[in-house]
Each structure stands twice: as C-alpha cells, then as structure tokens.
Amino acid sequence: MSQADATQAAPPKREKLFTADGTPLRKALERANRRRKLTALALVGPLLAFILIFFAFPIAQMMWRSVDNPQIVNALPRTLQALDTWDGQGLPNEAVFAALHADMIEDLDRPRREQTIGPLGIRLNYELSAARSAISRTSRAVQNFEAPYSDAFMDAHRLWGQPELWRIIKREGRPLTLSYYVAATDREYDEAGNIVKRPENRQIYVSLFGRTLALSLAITFMTFALGFPIAYFLANMPMRYANLLMIAVLLPFWTSLLVRTSAWIVLLQQQGVINELLVNIGLISDANRISMIYNQTGTIIAMTHILLPFMVLPLYSVMRTIPVSYTRAAKSLGATPWTAFRRVYFPQTLPGIGAGGVLVFIISIGYYITPALVGGQSGRMISNEIARHIQQSLNWGLAAALGTMLLVGVLVLYWLYNRLVGADSLKFG
Amino acid sequence: MSAPEKRDGFVVFDGVQKSYDGETLVVKDLNLSVARGEFLTMLGPSGSGKTTCLMMLAGFETATHGEILLDGRPINSVPPHKRGIGMVFQNYALFPHMTVGENLSFPLEVRGLGKSDREKKIMRALDMVQMGAFANRRPAQLSGGQQQRIALARALVFEPELVLMDEPLGALDKQLREHMQFEITRLAHDLGITTVYVTHDQTEALTMSDNVAVFDDGRIQQLDPPDVLYEAPCNSFVAQFIGENNTLNGIVKEIKGETCIVELDGGEVIDAKPVNVQKVGERTTVSIRPERVEANKSRLDDDAHTIKAEVMEFIYMGDVFRTRLKVAGNENFIMKTRNAPDQVRHKPGDMIEIGWMPTDCRALDHA
Structure with missing residues (x-):
C-alpha cells in the first residue's frame, strides 16, 4: 500500500488490513497480546487450580454422593435380575433366594478389600435398622446353606422373611437413588412404593431447616440493628479516630473462636457473670436465673457478636462515600433531620445493607462451630446435623443430600436477591 | 474598607x-x-x-x-x-x-x-x-x-x-x-x-x-x-488577587493632594495616586494594570515621569501584544497593548521608555 493510498479517506469496505511488513493485522495484534494473556494466566492460574481442586471438585463430589447408589447393584447382580419378575407382594420365590446365595458365595471368594457385602449391610441399614446385622450374620453362615435356600436364609435371620427388606433391595437396586433426598425432607416410601410423610415424631430436617433460616434471619437483623448506628458513627468521624475505633470493631476477627466462646460461657451461663449480677442486685430471684446459653438465645448472641464486622465493614465503606452535602441539601430544601435521613441518607446506604445482609445471612446459614459449642439442643442448626451424619452416623449420602439442599437454598436466595435488588448494587468495601 | x-x-x-x-x-x-x-x-x-x-x-x-x-x-x-x-x-x-x-x-x-x-x-x-x-x-x-x-x-x-x-x-x-x-x-x-x-x-x-x-x-x-x-x-492583596497586576516597591517622597511621587528601590522616580499611604518616607508597593502601561510618549501628560525599561520578551496573542519588561529590577513587568496597525512590535533587547497616568498607578500598603 503506497503512502498516498494510506492517507486517503476511510475505505468504503472493510478490507483485510496488514501491517507494514505484510502480516495480517489481526495476527499481529494476537501476537502482541499473547504475552499479556500469558502473564494474566500465570497470575490467576495457581488460585484457579487451587479452587478447582479444593473447592469445585469436592462440592461436585458431594453432590454426586447424594444420589450415588452402587452398593446393592455391585453386591447382588443375580438377585436383582431374579427379583425383576417379583410383584412386591409376599415373599419372592425360591429362584431369588438361590440367586442371593450365589451372589453371597461369590463375594466370599473375592479378596477382602473388594468384598461388597459389608457396604451392602451399611447401605441397607440406612433404610431398615437391623439390616446390617442380618447381612453379616447370614454372610458368615452362607457357605453351609443347602437348598431350599429360602428356609436356610430365614433360619439364619428373621429379616429375610419380611417383604419390606425385599422391597428395599428391589427399589434401591439401581445405580442412582432419591432415597437420601426422601429422608432429608422427612419423607419415606410406603408399602406401595409411594413417597409419604414420616410419622411426626420422626420428622427432624424440615423443621431444622426452618429453624436455621429463622435463626439466620434473626442474626442478620441483630447485626444490622447493632451495626448500622456504629457504622454511621464511624463514617462521620475524623479518619484517625475512625481507624482506631474500627480496630475495636474488628477485634472479634483477631481473637480465637474458642477464647471468645469460653468468654460467652463465663458470661452467660446460669452461674455466670450476668446472672450473678442480676441476682445480686435483686432483679431476678435465685430460682429464676435466665438461661442464655446452650439454647437459641446463646446461638443468636454469640453469632451476632462474631458476624458483626461482616455487617459493619460494608456499611462503613458505603457510608464513607456518601458526602455530607446530600443531607445538607435535603435540609436546605426544607426537610427535617429525620426526613433527610429517611429519604435521602438511608436509601443510599442500601447497597451496604444488602451486601452486609447477604454476607451475614449466608455465613450464618452454614455456621457450624458456634451453634455446636453454645447452641445446646434448641440452638442447633442444619450444619450440626450434617456434621453428625458425617462424623457419627457415617451416613454420608444423607449428609450430602442435606448439604446440597443447603447449597441450593443459598443459591436460590441469592438469585432472589439478585432479581429483587440486583447483585451489582452490592458494595463489599 | x-x-x-x-x-x-x-x-x-x-x-x-x-x-x-x-x-x-x-x-x-x-x-x-x-x-x-x-x-x-x-x-x-x-x-x-x-x-x-x-x-x-x-x-x-x-x-x-x-x-x-x-x-x-x-x-x-x-x-x-x-x-x-x-x-x-x-x-x-x-x-x-x-x-x-x-x-x-x-x-x-x-x-x-x-x-x-x-x-x-x-x-x-x-x-x-x-x-x-x-x-x-x-x-x-x-x-x-x-x-x-x-x-x-x-x-x-x-x-x-x-x-x-x-x-x-x-x-x-x-x-x-x-x-x-x-x-x-x-x-x-x-x-x-x-x-x-x-x-x-x-x-x-x-x-x-x-x-x-x-x-x-x-x-x-x-x-x-x-x-x-x-x-x-x-x-x-486585592490588587494582586483581582486581574493581572504589576508591582514595584519604593518609598514615598512627596504627597500633593491626588498624586504622590515615589522613589523606587533602584532610584527611579514615578508618579502615583496615594491610596494606602499616609506620610512621606513610608514604604509602599505601587500597582499598575498591564493595559494601563503606555510606551507611546505622545499619549502621556507633558510633565509625567517616565521610566526606562528593557524588553525581555514579546508575545503575540492575536488581539493583544504582551510585552515582558525589566523595570527597576523587576523582570516580570507586563505591558499589554492592543493589536492596532500603528502599534510598535518590540524586540527583546530594545530599550524603551514607559509611563502612565498617575491615577492608574496606585500607591498601596507595602506587601
């Protein structure tokens, strides 16, 4: 392209452009930007890998575990095939018992690590207590069984004579299951295989979810009610004093959780500082000491304290950016100080309230350690139940189902917030 | 005030x-x-x-x-x-x-x-x-x-x-x-x-x-x-703050009614209007607007004092000429002249004589 051409007015069509040495412009641009892209990738790469391995992957694993159901399929392939024709009424026929015998004999020949009978017993026990002992007792005797196998099995354990066990084996004999979610929503299968509500005395999780939600809302509201005036106070004071006081607000971050919790126990227990004080000054009688710990009150008090900074910080940073001239303008226009606050100042703090609220609510809905330490029975939250299933009852499928429900719940709430308020209005700092 | x-x-x-x-x-x-x-x-x-x-x-x-x-x-x-x-x-x-x-x-x-x-x-x-x-x-x-x-x-x-x-x-x-x-x-x-x-x-x-x-x-x-x-x-302060302003420092030699004579620190003598000075011998800062400085002797009063100035810089600004002068040791003395056909365009190094109407040169408090 000659100099004269280049200086002419813009070409009518978008022609392919070239650099001075003849390489296509697009290619040259790509090459020039490659280094920058590589640098960017090198900067975010480690964190990205870390998040993928230690955050995204475990969560996916957990969600998979809530529906994964390999135990029965692996242990009893022949039995399941024979059960295919069973109508679910009465006991299955002799062929099914023979197939069960064959499955269990085969399992005995496997190396110990690959044996499937143990996991089978654990899996069936989730659905029917005593199923585990039935399986293990039978498996010890199965080598000596002779036809007719149905009698031999029923002799070994009475459970083999109950149609319920067979219905469970047939229903759960597939690679994916809903049964953990059925259990996590306080429901069960009836004899016809329909999902129905559990008897009232065995319902736990739905009310626990509700309580978790209510406690989280209460804690969010408490942090707002206590944090808003403090943030306002800090935002309207000279910077050097504000920084000093901010340290006091951040103190909960800097003390060990256990130390803080111990402090709460010292303060709040029935023989604690507050109760002793109230009794000594005669406000309450010795018999009517207030229980403020190991119940919901304890959970709310302790978690409000711990989560307060998460409310104060976004509020403070939003309030700092609101110039005093807005309130002044409102007053000069004739608004009383209260009207100026309500109609001009407060609406502008909403991004901070939203950010603080979402932060505190989401953290508290999954909070574990504080409710476990000071919550007692009535202050327990859903995370404590999940932890119990992971550490004590070892029903990881149910724990995963509860965890997935919690995760989805939080995401739905976040989505709702985004629809109603707009996530882009959040200001965290 | x-x-x-x-x-x-x-x-x-x-x-x-x-x-x-x-x-x-x-x-x-x-x-x-x-x-x-x-x-x-x-x-x-x-x-x-x-x-x-x-x-x-x-x-x-x-x-x-x-x-x-x-x-x-x-x-x-x-x-x-x-x-x-x-x-x-x-x-x-x-x-x-x-x-x-x-x-x-x-x-x-x-x-x-x-x-x-x-x-x-x-x-x-x-x-x-x-x-x-x-x-x-x-x-x-x-x-x-x-x-x-x-x-x-x-x-x-x-x-x-x-x-x-x-x-x-x-x-x-x-x-x-x-x-x-x-x-x-x-x-x-x-x-x-x-x-x-x-x-x-x-x-x-x-x-x-x-x-x-x-x-x-x-x-x-x-x-x-x-x-x-x-x-x-x-x-x-007001003279300096409002508009462009030239200042010269000196001592009041004589006050007669609406005018006074000021001897600048370099020995030159100029006319001024006493505003903020009360008595002979007082130190004063005189202030003259650049557009009131006159290089054309024929436009000045016959008995007006003039003062020598060296042209340091001539800036052509279209509607006006801005000439920077060295006057009585002050190298930032500005003269603004209208761009008229008969207006002289000075060159750096020129020696000229400038003056002003006594009323435009105000003897103020010493700054």
Missing part, C-alpha cells in the same frame, strides 16, 4: 466570628449587608473563610460570636430546614436514587404541597432551566452542565427569597462555565431573588455580581462593585 455599619439589609452579618478549634479564628469580625435582590459574590482564595460564611448563613455551621439576620430576624438559632434558603452545592448534591422530577419534588413534598401544585411548579422550574424533557432521568444519566441546571432548578423550585451558591460552576469546562454564568445571573435578576455566591474564580465574580466581597485571612478586604474593585483596589 467599605463594610456597612447599618443592619437594614436583607441579609446582615453583624460582628460575626467563627472558630473551629477555639484557638484560631477562621472568620474575624465579619460585617456585611446584602440588599434585597442583590447578587453578592464572596471571592477569595481557599481558606479565606468565604465558604464558612456561606455555611453559617445556610445554618450548617454556627457562628462563634455575632449575629446573622435574615430579613431583620436573627437566625442564629433557626435550624437549616426552617430557614427557607435555597442552596446550590459544589458537587450539585442531586439525590442519586431519585429521578430529576423526584429531586425537584422533594422540597415541595416536605412542605406538604398537593400533587397538581407540585407538578406545575416542577415543570415551571424545569422549563426555566430548559430541562423540561428530562424529568424522568436519573442524575447519573445527565452531563455535568445538565446536572448543574437541575441543581439550580431544585434550589429555586420552592421559590426561596435567598439562594446560596457554593462554587457551583467549579466542575464545568470553560465554555459551559461562561454560558452558565450568564444564565445564573439572568435567572437571578428575572426572579428578583437575592443571591450569595461563593467562588475563587475572579472572572466569575467580576462578570456576575452586583457587588463582590473579597475575602482574605477571615476578613472582607474590599466590598465594591466589580469595576471599582478592578480599577480601584484598596490594598495590595
């Missing part, structure tokens, strides 16, 4: 003092009277106390001592929202979560006006600033100049008798600023409102105001109409 002693103005500051820390005074003994319908500008460098005065008048700061009267009533203890003073802020302070219409509706709502009344007044105010089509926009969707107009409309919509403006044009570019200067003065005069305007821009102050109060060091240095202020500054 021409501070009025009377208390019969629409806005009166009577012996007002203000201190923030109890150790230094930001405003020292302020006396000021603004007549009804007057456009008064408080002009001064930052930290001179002009904004503090405005804030005291608006009610956001309290006077440490003295009294502020509005229409004859002391307002020291009246809270801002009961003063009924319109105010335009430096950053406009339009409420970002409200539309333009809602912003304008706000002062009417808090006054309890009905919906139809409000709409009528809002439309009138918006039309006044030629923003009638923007009622449903948010402030963030407007340009700086448009926001400025809305801020003005909002300060006027409830028909206050007094409007305060705190450097309202500071954030605009030059062209828009000049346009808005004109519009604000037009509106203020059309509506007959009293305006107190704060700025540090002297051009703004000169072009807009009926009277300008020049602030420095917590005091009003001079309060006069713009032309008096420019042509007859009463002390060195």
Whole structure:
C-alpha cells in the first residue's frame, strides 16, 4: 500500500488490513497480546487450580454422593435380575433366594478389600435398622446353606422373611437413588412404593431447616440493628479516630473462636457473670436465673457478636462515600433531620445493607462451630446435623443430600436477591 | 474598607466570628449587608473563610460570636430546614436514587404541597432551566452542565427569597462555565431573588455580581462593585488577587493632594495616586494594570515621569501584544497593548521608555 493510498479517506469496505511488513493485522495484534494473556494466566492460574481442586471438585463430589447408589447393584447382580419378575407382594420365590446365595458365595471368594457385602449391610441399614446385622450374620453362615435356600436364609435371620427388606433391595437396586433426598425432607416410601410423610415424631430436617433460616434471619437483623448506628458513627468521624475505633470493631476477627466462646460461657451461663449480677442486685430471684446459653438465645448472641464486622465493614465503606452535602441539601430544601435521613441518607446506604445482609445471612446459614459449642439442643442448626451424619452416623449420602439442599437454598436466595435488588448494587468495601 | 455599619439589609452579618478549634479564628469580625435582590459574590482564595460564611448563613455551621439576620430576624438559632434558603452545592448534591422530577419534588413534598401544585411548579422550574424533557432521568444519566441546571432548578423550585451558591460552576469546562454564568445571573435578576455566591474564580465574580466581597485571612478586604474593585483596589492583596497586576516597591517622597511621587528601590522616580499611604518616607508597593502601561510618549501628560525599561520578551496573542519588561529590577513587568496597525512590535533587547497616568498607578500598603 503506497503512502498516498494510506492517507486517503476511510475505505468504503472493510478490507483485510496488514501491517507494514505484510502480516495480517489481526495476527499481529494476537501476537502482541499473547504475552499479556500469558502473564494474566500465570497470575490467576495457581488460585484457579487451587479452587478447582479444593473447592469445585469436592462440592461436585458431594453432590454426586447424594444420589450415588452402587452398593446393592455391585453386591447382588443375580438377585436383582431374579427379583425383576417379583410383584412386591409376599415373599419372592425360591429362584431369588438361590440367586442371593450365589451372589453371597461369590463375594466370599473375592479378596477382602473388594468384598461388597459389608457396604451392602451399611447401605441397607440406612433404610431398615437391623439390616446390617442380618447381612453379616447370614454372610458368615452362607457357605453351609443347602437348598431350599429360602428356609436356610430365614433360619439364619428373621429379616429375610419380611417383604419390606425385599422391597428395599428391589427399589434401591439401581445405580442412582432419591432415597437420601426422601429422608432429608422427612419423607419415606410406603408399602406401595409411594413417597409419604414420616410419622411426626420422626420428622427432624424440615423443621431444622426452618429453624436455621429463622435463626439466620434473626442474626442478620441483630447485626444490622447493632451495626448500622456504629457504622454511621464511624463514617462521620475524623479518619484517625475512625481507624482506631474500627480496630475495636474488628477485634472479634483477631481473637480465637474458642477464647471468645469460653468468654460467652463465663458470661452467660446460669452461674455466670450476668446472672450473678442480676441476682445480686435483686432483679431476678435465685430460682429464676435466665438461661442464655446452650439454647437459641446463646446461638443468636454469640453469632451476632462474631458476624458483626461482616455487617459493619460494608456499611462503613458505603457510608464513607456518601458526602455530607446530600443531607445538607435535603435540609436546605426544607426537610427535617429525620426526613433527610429517611429519604435521602438511608436509601443510599442500601447497597451496604444488602451486601452486609447477604454476607451475614449466608455465613450464618452454614455456621457450624458456634451453634455446636453454645447452641445446646434448641440452638442447633442444619450444619450440626450434617456434621453428625458425617462424623457419627457415617451416613454420608444423607449428609450430602442435606448439604446440597443447603447449597441450593443459598443459591436460590441469592438469585432472589439478585432479581429483587440486583447483585451489582452490592458494595463489599 | 467599605463594610456597612447599618443592619437594614436583607441579609446582615453583624460582628460575626467563627472558630473551629477555639484557638484560631477562621472568620474575624465579619460585617456585611446584602440588599434585597442583590447578587453578592464572596471571592477569595481557599481558606479565606468565604465558604464558612456561606455555611453559617445556610445554618450548617454556627457562628462563634455575632449575629446573622435574615430579613431583620436573627437566625442564629433557626435550624437549616426552617430557614427557607435555597442552596446550590459544589458537587450539585442531586439525590442519586431519585429521578430529576423526584429531586425537584422533594422540597415541595416536605412542605406538604398537593400533587397538581407540585407538578406545575416542577415543570415551571424545569422549563426555566430548559430541562423540561428530562424529568424522568436519573442524575447519573445527565452531563455535568445538565446536572448543574437541575441543581439550580431544585434550589429555586420552592421559590426561596435567598439562594446560596457554593462554587457551583467549579466542575464545568470553560465554555459551559461562561454560558452558565450568564444564565445564573439572568435567572437571578428575572426572579428578583437575592443571591450569595461563593467562588475563587475572579472572572466569575467580576462578570456576575452586583457587588463582590473579597475575602482574605477571615476578613472582607474590599466590598465594591466589580469595576471599582478592578480599577480601584484598596490594598495590595486585592490588587494582586483581582486581574493581572504589576508591582514595584519604593518609598514615598512627596504627597500633593491626588498624586504622590515615589522613589523606587533602584532610584527611579514615578508618579502615583496615594491610596494606602499616609506620610512621606513610608514604604509602599505601587500597582499598575498591564493595559494601563503606555510606551507611546505622545499619549502621556507633558510633565509625567517616565521610566526606562528593557524588553525581555514579546508575545503575540492575536488581539493583544504582551510585552515582558525589566523595570527597576523587576523582570516580570507586563505591558499589554492592543493589536492596532500603528502599534510598535518590540524586540527583546530594545530599550524603551514607559509611563502612565498617575491615577492608574496606585500607591498601596507595602506587601
């Protein structure tokens, strides 16, 4: 392209452009930007890998575990095939018992690590207590069984004579299951295989979810009610004093959780500082000491304290950016100080309230350690139940189902917030 | 100093003092009277106390001592929202979560006006600033100049008798600023409102105001109409602060009525008008505007003293020539001449003789 051409007015069509040495412009641009892209990738790469391995992957694993159901399929392939024709009424026929015998004999020949009978017993026990002992007792005797196998099995354990066990084996004999979610929503299968509500005395999780939600809302509201005036106070004071006081607000971050919790126990227990004080000054009688710990009150008090900074910080940073001239303008226009606050100042703090609220609510809905330490029975939250299933009852499928429900719940709430308020209005700092 | 002693103005500051820390005074003994319908500008460098005065008048700061009267009533203890003073802020302070219409509706709502009344007044105010089509926009969707107009409309919509403006044009570019200067003065005069305007821009102050109060060091240095202020500054600070100014230092040799003779530090003798000097032998700083310096001897009085000057630099500026001279040791002495056909274009190194009318050269306090 000659100099004269280049200086002419813009070409009518978008022609392919070239650099001075003849390489296509697009290619040259790509090459020039490659280094920058590589640098960017090198900067975010480690964190990205870390998040993928230690955050995204475990969560996916957990969600998979809530529906994964390999135990029965692996242990009893022949039995399941024979059960295919069973109508679910009465006991299955002799062929099914023979197939069960064959499955269990085969399992005995496997190396110990690959044996499937143990996991089978654990899996069936989730659905029917005593199923585990039935399986293990039978498996010890199965080598000596002779036809007719149905009698031999029923002799070994009475459970083999109950149609319920067979219905469970047939229903759960597939690679994916809903049964953990059925259990996590306080429901069960009836004899016809329909999902129905559990008897009232065995319902736990739905009310626990509700309580978790209510406690989280209460804690969010408490942090707002206590944090808003403090943030306002800090935002309207000279910077050097504000920084000093901010340290006091951040103190909960800097003390060990256990130390803080111990402090709460010292303060709040029935023989604690507050109760002793109230009794000594005669406000309450010795018999009517207030229980403020190991119940919901304890959970709310302790978690409000711990989560307060998460409310104060976004509020403070939003309030700092609101110039005093807005309130002044409102007053000069004739608004009383209260009207100026309500109609001009407060609406502008909403991004901070939203950010603080979402932060505190989401953290508290999954909070574990504080409710476990000071919550007692009535202050327990859903995370404590999940932890119990992971550490004590070892029903990881149910724990995963509860965890997935919690995760989805939080995401739905976040989505709702985004629809109603707009996530882009959040200001965290 | 021409501070009025009377208390019969629409806005009166009577012996007002203000201190923030109890150790230094930001405003020292302020006396000021603004007549009804007057456009008064408080002009001064930052930290001179002009904004503090405005804030005291608006009610956001309290006077440490003295009294502020509005229409004859002391307002020291009246809270801002009961003063009924319109105010335009430096950053406009339009409420970002409200539309333009809602912003304008706000002062009417808090006054309890009905919906139809409000709409009528809002439309009138918006039309006044030629923003009638923007009622449903948010402030963030407007340009700086448009926001400025809305801020003005909002300060006027409830028909206050007094409007305060705190450097309202500071954030605009030059062209828009000049346009808005004109519009604000037009509106203020059309509506007959009293305006107190704060700025540090002297051009703004000169072009807009009926009277300008020049602030420095917590005091009003001079309060006069713009032309008096420019042509007859009463002390060195005002002379330096308003417009371009040449200064020469010397000692008063002789005073006879309206003129005096000053011997400069280099020994040269010049004519001047004694303004701030009382007796012979006093040190003085004389001040001459660049456009009043004359190099053409035929335009001067016959007995006028002239003084030698060396041309340092000649700058062609189109409508004027700007010649930098070395006069009595001062290398930054500027002479401004109109670009006329017969005007001489000096070259650096030329030796010329300059002079001036004695009335244009003011002998002021030694700066």
